Amino acid sequence: MLVRRSFLLLYCLVALLALASGSPIFAQRTPSSALPLPDVTGSEIAAxxxxxxxxxxxxxxxxxxxxxxxxxxxxxxxxxxxxxxxxxxxxxxxxxxxxxxxxxxxxxxxxxxxxxxxxxxxxxxxxxxxxxxxxxxxxxxxxxxxxxxxxxxxxxxxxxxxxxxxxxxxxxxxxxxxxxxxxxxxxxxxxxxxxxxxxxxxGSLTWDDGDDSEIECNNTLGVGCYAQIPAVYDRFVQTTRGKGILTFENNSTALGDALIGDALVFEGVNAKVANNGIAPRLHAPTSWRMGSSYVHLREDTFQEGDNRLxxxxxxxxxxxxxxxxxxLGMLKDMGWEIYDLSRAYVDAGNSGMENGGVLHPFNTALEGISAVPAGGRVLFFAGDYHENLTISRPMRLESIQGIVRIGR
CATH class of the missing domain: 3.40.390 (Collagenase (Catalytic Domain))
Known part of the structure; x- marks a missing residue:
């Protein structure tokens, strides 16, 4: 459902909400008892x-x-x-x-x-x-x-x-x-x-279709192979039985079978935390598709929400x-620095460093709503945010200090 209107925002859960009118929205101040405590773990100051x-x-x-x-x-x-x-x-x-x-x-x-x-x-x-x-x-x-x-x-x-x-x-x-x-x-x-x-x-892994026009591995149908120096993505891939994909013999049918066995997962600590303790399933259909197999999440597993992307x-x-x-958990396992942005802070008056934390908030509403996942919270410091916004997933917008006005 899409709603276009101006309103007073108070602990408001929004879904498929387009804020594109000329009238601003307002956010009332959150009671002090409901304010989130500043979270500066992870050395936000030096981030x-x-x-x-x-x-x-x-x-x-x-x-x-x-x-x-x-x-x-x-x-x-x-x-x-x-x-x-x-x-x-x-x-x-x-x-x-x-x-x-x-x-x-x-x-x-x-x-x-x-x-x-x-x-x-x-x-x-x-x-x-x-x-x-x-x-x-x-x-x-x-x-x-x-x-x-x-x-x-x-x-x-x-x-x-x-x-x-x-x-x-x-x-x-x-x-x-x-x-x-x-x-x-x-x-x-x-x-x-x-x-x-x-x-x-x-990743570097591929499956050989035996076609002479393009030799993927050794031109043997059904063989799987990987590069001499594997990609960081490859390092985290296992079968659902816990066998690392790089522990298979290179240029082997056993590896080829694993690549098309619909039984591959990404075994990363952060990926598992993000997926309720379960290693995310990867796309490994019984018919290999170059550019599609292996390097995506499994569609039948991730059918709803942002994880479908x-x-x-x-x-x-x-x-x-x-x-x-x-x-994001998978990218973090590979080495990217990604903050937990289940909540993001926004302060229009911040002209310095930005990372969405309470000490270094974003300075635009757009950054705040872009950063949080579905069900996340965007916490605004008081001020006027002269922006038109489109919000396409559920989230909560809150003021943590005075009146917040969003709109042009």
């Missing part, structure tokens, strides 16, 4: 600020958007910018992430438009292994993460990631309002998903504007 993510739209040149390009529609650019802003509020790192964003015509081999694929994205290729600050030896880290862990720009002026979106499709929903027609695909949702791959949802298939008519706590 980095929100992650800087810079988007380069349709850059040209060697190694950039070397595809057939179409000019970006302005509203489509704003949708991708919104997705990047959501990730920015959730990640905390000292090194900027530069993403080449290509609005390109996807073509089949015969030159006709490919209308089936929505987008694809990944970190820049290269071996980012055994650098100073790497938590695990002989492990390949996605470049955006390697830069944070090493606290340096390992690739200089080159971008950290490239994302391509299918300009041939006419069914994109490019508004950021989260109100998606049944026959359209929400670009914010797709961009949020694709950036997630570049941040860490990518990193499953392999995006439905039309759906908006998911948060990665979900399970995906």
């Amino acid at each position: 980095p600020t929100v992650q800087i993510i810079r988007l380069d739209f349709n850059p040209t040149g060697s190694g950039r958007c070397e595809v057939t390009l179409t000019p970006w529609p302005e509203q489509a650019k704003q949708a991708v910018e919104r997705a990047a802003a959501i990730w920015s509020t959730l990640l905390n790192g000292s090194q900027p992430i530069v993403i080449d964003v290509c609005w390109s015509t996807f073509l089949n081999q015969d030159g006709t438009p490919n209308l089936g694929l929505l987008a694809n994205c990944g970190s820049r290729t290269g071996a980012f292994v055994n650098f100073p600050g790497a938590p695990l030896a002989d492990t390949d880290y996605p470049l955006p993460l390697a830069n944070q862990l090493g606290n340096t720009d390992l690739n200089g002026s080159d971008p950290e990631m490239q994302c391509r979106f299918n300009a041939s499709r006419t069914d994109w929903h490019t508004s950021v309002d989260g109100i998606v027609p049944a026959d359209q695909f929400d670009l914010v949702t797709v961009a949020l998903h694709e950036i997630g791959h570049g941040l860490g949802f990518e 990193m499953t392999p298939n995006t439905e039309s008519g759906i908006a998911i504007h948060h990665p979900g706590v399970v995906a």
Whole structure:
């Protein structure tokens, strides 16, 4: 249900709520007995600020958007910018992430438009292994993460990631309002998903189909294999019986069977905490699909809520504007610094460091509502927030100090 109105906000649970009118909303002060205690564990004072993510739209040149390009529609650019802003509020790192964003015509081999694929994205290729600050030896880290862990720009002026979106499709929903027609695909949702791959949802394992046109392993049907230096994602993958995926013999049918046995999990401490103590199931269908199998959450397991974002298939008519706590837990296991933002603080008067904590709150309402998962709390310091907001999942907005006005 969508409601557009001005109202007095008092412990209000909102769902699919669009605050887009010219009239502001107001938040009354929370009684002192209900105020959350400041949580400064984890050295918030010394914590980095929100992650800087810079988007380069349709850059040209060697190694950039070397595809057939179409000019970006302005509203489509704003949708991708919104997705990047959501990730920015959730990640905390000292090194900027530069993403080449290509609005390109996807073509089949015969030159006709490919209308089936929505987008694809990944970190820049290269071996980012055994650098100073790497938590695990002989492990390949996605470049955006390697830069944070090493606290340096390992690739200089080159971008950290490239994302391509299918300009041939006419069914994109490019508004950021989260109100998606049944026959359209929400670009914010797709961009949020694709950036997630570049941040860490990518591995080195593959399955060989025995086709000579592209040899995945050793050109033997049913064999599975992994890179000599595995990805950090690979280090956490196990079977449901507890056997690590990298303990299988490389280039073996036993590994191939495991990859298509619908019995893989991500065995990370933070991922399990986020998933009620259970290792999250991964997408491992009985038919291998390159780019889909292994590097997504299992769709049949995660059918509801924000955790659906990193499953392999995006439905039309759906908006998911948060990665979900399970995906964030997985990224944290891989090495990303991510705060527990089940509650986020916002203070319009903060002009310094921001990380959503009580000592260093965000300074815009948009950052606050982008950071918390479904059921989260956004706690506002008194002030005027001259913003129009769209809230597309349940959360609670509260004032912890005086009157809060949101709107233009």
